[in-house]
Amino acid sequence: MIDPATFAAGLPKAELHLHIEGSLEPELMFALAKRNGVAIPFASVEEVRAAYEFSNLQDFLDIYYRGADVLRTERDFTDLATAYFNRAAADTVRHAEIFFDPQTHTDRGVPMAAVIEGLLAAMAQAEAAHGLTSRLILCFLRHLDEEAAFATLTAAGPWLDRIAAVGLDSSEVGNPPEKFARVFARAGDMGLRRVAHAGEEGPPAYVAQALDTLRIDRLDHGNRAMEDPLLVARLARSGMALTVCPLSNLKLCVVDRIDAHPIRAMLRAGLRATINSDDPAYFGGYVNDNFRAIAPQLTRDDLIALARNSFLGSFLDDAAVADHLAGLDAYAAAHA
Template sequence: MTVLEHLIADMPKAELHLHIEGSLEPELMFALAQRNKVTIPFASVEDVRAAYSFSRLQDFLDIYYAGADVLRTEEDFRDLALAYFDRAAADNVVHAEIFFDPQAHTDRGIPFSVVAEGLLAGMKDAEAKHGLTSRLILCFLRHLDEDAAFATLAAAEPWLDRIEGVGLDSSEMGHPPAKFANVFARAGEMGLRRVAHAGEEGPPAYVHEALDLLKVDRLDHGNRSLEDQALVTRLARESMTLTVCPLSNLKLCVIDDMRAHPIPTMLRQGLRATINSDDPAYFGGYVNDNYRALATAGLVDADDLILLARNSFLGSFLDDAAVATHLAALDAAAHHYQPSR
């Protein structure tokens, strides 16, 4: 292992952009299909992996929703969550704030309670097993209408003491953040944190809407913000966290080469960028794979890696005491890689 690879492995870190349904590995997909007697459109694990070739976000979403159909019971959602947390713990992730898409399940007849209770059980198991803390973020599917989002928020009410916030994901183009301004306002009134995918495929205008209309506490992706210098200045001034996903960007053709990834520009311009895995089962890697991809491409040095990990805690929804504890552990781990300090 190189020095940077050792640093990546040793650093404690948080993950802030992870779709739990997107961590469904082909092996688990097949096991759940067999357990639940669900027919899936693939003959083997190899067939599934061969299908993971995408030219745009929608290509990915089509297979993502097909895979989610094997999730039927609380046990399934618990197993899905714990499988992710096992992988995350191996990458020295000590805190994760995970997205889930209840509409992808309730629209096919799975009760909200099954989804929520299963995921919460997996989160509890992960904390007992690994000491890994986590938070749950309910995402609205933006290709559906706002009435459906309001219905989902209403269905979530019995669990809102255990749900940290709301988010916005799925097909970005043609579905601007403004479409969900009212439901986000209601979520804010209910004390929920607010995050949204914006500026992945959509234009900088979508980022402005996420900030001004949805009042987001954190911005998911945000790559195309760099096309608007005034927006970049604002994001830096407001210390707005961006949850950036390098391997996802490459797999979905947001960039055509990892060496062209905008992370160095983001850091240079003072943006609070973080590194995350997005949908790791589909995009070829968990969080450390994303850090390593940047290092292998020559885009980051040790100081950059430590800053990215630091940003992951600063951008989390943990309280100040927990953040301080994690930052102290990060400083201790990083000390050996910064001999000049």
């Protein structure tokens, strides 16, 4: 009989919570630093990995932004995303919806075109090489102001037909969703879907704000919603997808230990939870590593539900979702 971790690893799945800058492995960081003549404060790959010890979200973000400084050209962004897609394909990811943070780069003088065109090139290559489809989600940095978010949305104008959604990430505490109400309303009027990080370190009230004020289509993280039974019931009743990231939660001390992660409770409460890797280079694992980490506390049906939820929670059209669900059912039947 196939063990749960191996079964989970082979499941066809979508990844809905992946920061492409967070897939920058130390080896690629060093290669890009050399190629672009960028000085980095690490002497070796081992020294970088040793620095990946965080006690909270802000500690992580400090090193995350430092690492992103090596990304300078369109080729850099293509190489970055190609490395991720190759890993994702090996993890039987069939579709990925990836976050990118343009403000992290444009504020350093990197043209918006270099960022987006580089990512689009990698996306096309991944579909041709692996049959792996993907969508872009433009994220606003919440520690900056709404005016900067509006400027970013305007600058992305030429590519909006190739961007599926806007998102909200970076430092959550002290930067509530309501701070970005107007720019999210504008994005919605432009036909973009809306997602937001809420309830990772921020309180349940931030989740409610994301729902009511930003009018999100999908909730990123959402762990702390579990503290509010009425909010849990609302999320379950609406079928709102949650993009949950177990290893990230462990690394950033959102949970004390992996067997205390609320993923099982989320499924039992009827939430449309999914499993994702967040910033895999920094948090110690890609999507299958996350599945392996939580597999011991879940049933086979739970694992299938998580994969099913990933397609149902995606921004794919109904026909594509139906095709992926049929593939998932075929895999499950073949490994009964």
